[in-house]
Amino acid sequence: MSGHSTYNPTNPVMKWVDDRLPLPRLMYDSFVSYPVPRNLNYWYTFGGILMIMMVSQIITGIVLVMHYTPHVDMAFDSVEHIRRNVNFGNVLQKWHAVGASFFFIAVYIHIARGMYYGSYKAPREILWMLGVAIFLIMMATGFMGYVLPWGQMSFWGAKVITNLFSAVPFFGEAIVTWLWGGFSVDNATLQRFFSLHYLLPFVLVGVVILHVWALHVTGQGNPTGVEVKSGQDTLAFTPFATVKDAFALSVFFIVFTAFVFFAPDYLGHSINYEEANPLVTPEHIVPEWYYLPFYAILRAVPDKLLGVVAMFGSILVWFILPWLDTSKVRSATYRPIFKQLFWLLMIDFFILGVVGANPPEGWWITVGQIATVYYFAHFLILLPLVGLLETPKPLPSSISDAVLAKNADKQPAAQPAE
Amino acid sequence: MKTTKTLLAAIALGTSLVLGGTAAVAAGKQKNAEDISFSFEGVFGNFDRAQLQRGFLVYKEVCAACHSLDQMSYRNLAQPGGPELSVDQVKAIAAESTVMDGPDSEGEMVERPGLPADKFASPFPNREAAMAANGGAYPVDLSLITKKREGFHFPWYVSPFIKLVKGNGGPEYVRSVLMGYEEPPAEAAKDAPEGKSYNPYFSAGPWISMAPPLSEDAVEYADGTKASVEQMSTDVAAFLTWAGEPKMEQRKSMGFQVVLYLVILSLLLFLTKKRVWGREPH
Amino acid sequence: MSTAEAPDEDRRDFLYIATGAVGAVGAAALAIPLIDQMNPSASVLALASIEVDLSPIEVGQSITVKWRGNPVIIRHRTAKEIEEAKAVNIADLPDPIARNANVADGSEATDVNRVVDGKEQYLVQMGVCTHLGCVPIGNEGEYDGWFCPCHGSHYDTAGRIRKGPAPENLPVPEYKYLSDAKIQIG
Numbered sequence: 054m055s056g057h058s059t060y061n062p063t064n065p066v067m068k069w070v071d072d073r074l075p076l077p078r079l080m081y082d083s084f085v086s087y088p089v090p091r092n093l094n095y096w097y098t099f100g101g102i103l104m105i106m107m108v109s110q111i112i113t114g115i116v117l118v119m120h121y122t123p124h125v126d127m128a129f130d131s132v133e134h135i136r137r138n139v140n141f142g143n144v145l146q147k148w149h150a151v152g153a154s155f156f157f158i159a160v161y162i163h164i165a166r167g168m169y170y171g172s173y174k175a176p177r178e179i180l181w182m183l184g185v186a187i188f189l190i191m192m193a194t195g196f197m198g199y200v201l202p203w204g205q206m207s208f209w210g211a212k213v214i215t216n217l218f219s220a221v222p223f224f225g226e227a228i229v230t231w232l233w234g235g236f237s238v239d240n241a242t243l244q245r246f247f248s249l250h251y252l253l254p255f256v257l258v259g260v261v262i263l264h265v266w267a268l269h270v271t272g273q274g275n276p277t278g279v280e281v282k283s284g285q286d287t288l289a290f291t292p293f294a295t296v297k298d299a300f301a302l303s304v305f306f307i308v309f310t311a312f313v314f315f316a317p318d319y320l321g322h323s324i325n326y327e328e329a330n331p332l333v334t335p336e337h338i339v340p341e342w343y344y345l346p347f348y349a350i351l352r353a354v355p356d357k358l359l360g361v362v363a364m365f366g367s368i369l370v371w372f373i374l375p376w377l378d379t380s381k382v383r384s385a386t387y388r389p390i391f392k393q394l395f396w397l398l399m400i401d402f403f404i405l406g407v408v409g410a411n412p413p414e415g416w417w418i419t420v421g422q423i424a425t426v427y428y429f430a431h432f433l434i435l436l437p438l439v440g441l442l443e444t445p446k447p448l449p450s451s452i453s454d455a456v457l458a459k460n461a462d463k464q465p466a467a468q469p470a471e
Numbered sequence: 472m473k474t475t476k477t478l479l480a481a482i483a484l485g486t487s488l489v490l491g492g493t494a495a496v497a498a499g500k501q502k503n504a505e506d507i508s509f510s511f512e513g514v515f516g517n518f519d520r521a522q523l524q525r526g527f528l529v530y531k532e533v534c535a536a537c538h539s540l541d542q543m544s545y546r547n548l549a550q551p552g553g554p555e556l557s558v559d560q561v562k563a564i565a566a567e568s569t570v571m572d573g574p575d576s577e578g579e580m581v582e583r584p585g586l587p588a589d590k591f592a593s594p595f596p597n598r599e600a601a602m603a604a605n606g607g608a609y610p611v612d613l614s615l616i617t618k619k620r621e622g623f624h625f626p627w628y629v630s631p632f633i634k635l636v637k638g639n640g641g642p643e644y645v646r647s648v649l650m651g652y653e654e655p656p657a658e659a660a661k662d663a664p665e666g667k668s669y670n671p672y673f674s675a676g677p678w679i680s681m682a683p684p685l686s687e688d689a690v691e692y693a694d695g696t697k698a699s700v701e702q703m704s705t706d707v708a709a710f711l712t713w714a715g716e717p718k719m720e721q722r723k724s725m726g727f728q729v730v731l732y733l734v735i736l737s738l739l740l741f742l743t744k745k746r747v748w749g750r751e752p753h
Numbered sequence: 754m755s756t757a758e759a760p761d762e763d764r765r766d767f768l769y770i771a772t773g774a775v776g777a778v779g780a781a782a783l784a785i786p787l788i789d790q791m792n793p794s795a796s797v798l799a800l801a802s803i804e805v806d807l808s809p810i811e812v813g814q815s816i817t818v819k820w821r822g823n824p825v826i827i828r829h830r831t832a833k834e835i836e837e838a839k840a841v842n843i844a845d846l847p848d849p850i851a852r853n854a855n856v857a858d859g860s861e862a863t864d865v866n867r868v869v870d871g872k873e874q875y876l877v878q879m880g881v882c883t884h885l886g887c888v889p890i891g892n893e894g895e896y897d898g899w900f901c902p903c904h905g906s907h908y909d910t911a912g913r914i915r916k917g918p919a920p921e922n923l924p925v926p927e928y929k930y931l932s933d934a935k936i937q938i939g
Contacts, residue, residue: 091753116790133542133614136716138794141786143718144725292747299776300740307733314726315514316635318618323639326619326715411627456752546799588799732779739772746768 204325278383345409379440504622526710
């Protein structure tokens, strides 16, 4: 999108369109000639995978709405109707439900990659912040979507999470009643969640377009963190990135479809096959796995309001990450201490997830609290400090130098690149 | 990458060690269901038609006296991947039930014999009637019983791996509850609630309101199989698993095609990627 | 070397063609479930036939039953109506074809081809105007049959179109007599 366009249509129809509406040019510049660093590894394919997962969720979602009934008396049965009677309904319903999980798997890898390679650093702060906004919209969408099948965990998850807002001083009760449209999670709640669950994905698409736009303005980061300096450093998006992304996507889909077809219930909760009952609370209310770390942070704080603040704060802190990280060097590859801190954060996040899945009893509480403190310490204390104290390794002078050096390492009897 | 592999190997080893040990540690008071191998388990597992037919007989003759099967229609019994009864058999079974239909042109509700398109008749008109007839306990709808109940409870550090291989143990749960009635230990027997039986496998147990439903030869199998309590429990557990997901066989066979296709596509894309990138250092 | 240049000499390479073809087949296969899910579900198909008892219908009366979501008109015709219907010259009809799912395709629209022989007092037909799908009103119109209020189509006592924009006679659904006064539609 930046710089001059190399699009030169030979097809007269395309030329005719391009002269009037430069959409072919936009597509060509964005997905064909767009230069990508030649040293991108497979961690960089998850942006493309996420794009496909988003489209897949929207398409299967639209299809499911054709058969689903958003009413407390019929929602549960209508999902069973989809699984039992609708042509391919069992696959489509599970594709959507398991798809949500794999959407989150991909987005977590994508975010972790951004943190490891310092993708949030100048000039990509807005690109990063749009990404955080995307994650928040995904979380809201996923949460409301999980309510729709109207099982026990749907209902009680909705009740617990909406009750978070009762922590707001003075207006808490009023806000919760307003969210519910009543005095409990009921039909009014289900219908508004359905409406918003259908709306938010399209908001998501809008923010994703901004995200991609910002990406194409600044250009892609890369594992060295050294900016692109010349044409030597890049390759054309098509065919190079296209075929690599396609391969990664195909492998990702092997795992995804294996779950859809052979373990469709594995990532969900058994108790959600029981219809919602407002009078009986399940023994353990556990959110979907992708919320567990944040759920653990919520429960780690003994105070209701502060717990909610901590939970939202744990994501909102990502917004200021570009300014918390004081290092001049982007990539963890050249930051020995930061690299270790990154892996500690990953372990900490995983521990939080395990804590979130277990009842808040005994030593789980202590572990959760330590992990929560470490989580915030990582962003608010360690990151700013280590950027100032650490001595980074020498950076390569350019991407192509780094690539040549790596290839030379691999084959000491250096063949010139064939 | 190497560390990841080592880690995975360690986890796998740990899991197998725990599994190998006979003492399956129950997380709560509920006893783990006995793990048996059903024909429908695994990636290629399909239902055993004869077993589903026997299981349906047990449901019809025993369970259906109190338990509904709301999500099922009689026509399901004839569809592929199930007990696969003939259309005539299904018509006859449906006709045994009475369906309230109408109103007719006079505004009266009419009773008529059931049709294959009808839902399984419920033994009680509503939840309250069901509870009133069963001493205040609600006989749960069985449509999704094997999906919503879990038979296996393991410590948190192995549970995710075991469930990936074995599922949640729902079918085993049903089977174990049905054949798991026992004399309460002396300690528990002291404060035995009235009208309840002792069943350590029951999820909200160990006291269960349902009296032991099965006894030797409670049903007579058409195929001559001996109707022991274990046999009937196993058969009806299989039948209820099918009722929880009548299209399981179609799902698995489609999944096999999809995954096979994706493996081939991935191989081709890998070769294409190598060819495209071959001339460029990266 | 220009970075934007695709490896030209390999373009016809078998590998590329194979990969593209396999990918295209997959994309096409993906469309099947997405399209087929909109076809009638198993529960809808199971309801595709209904039984109707004709005995309560008095001479000169009609009932309307719902079949596959559409009204089916069943009329116990008077002798006069049958006579009127038989007297019509087929050549005068706008649509000379019977439109009856129970007789051979393209049969003439004689009165007997619109009903079951021997049961000609009972006329069973879809209450869906062949113009744009409105429900015609009984005992109305210039031919003592049915009249569609939407755009003014007149049907006669055998449900044949006589005047107005509708192109075809009211279709007769597939049905059969289970007993003397009981039919199964569908």
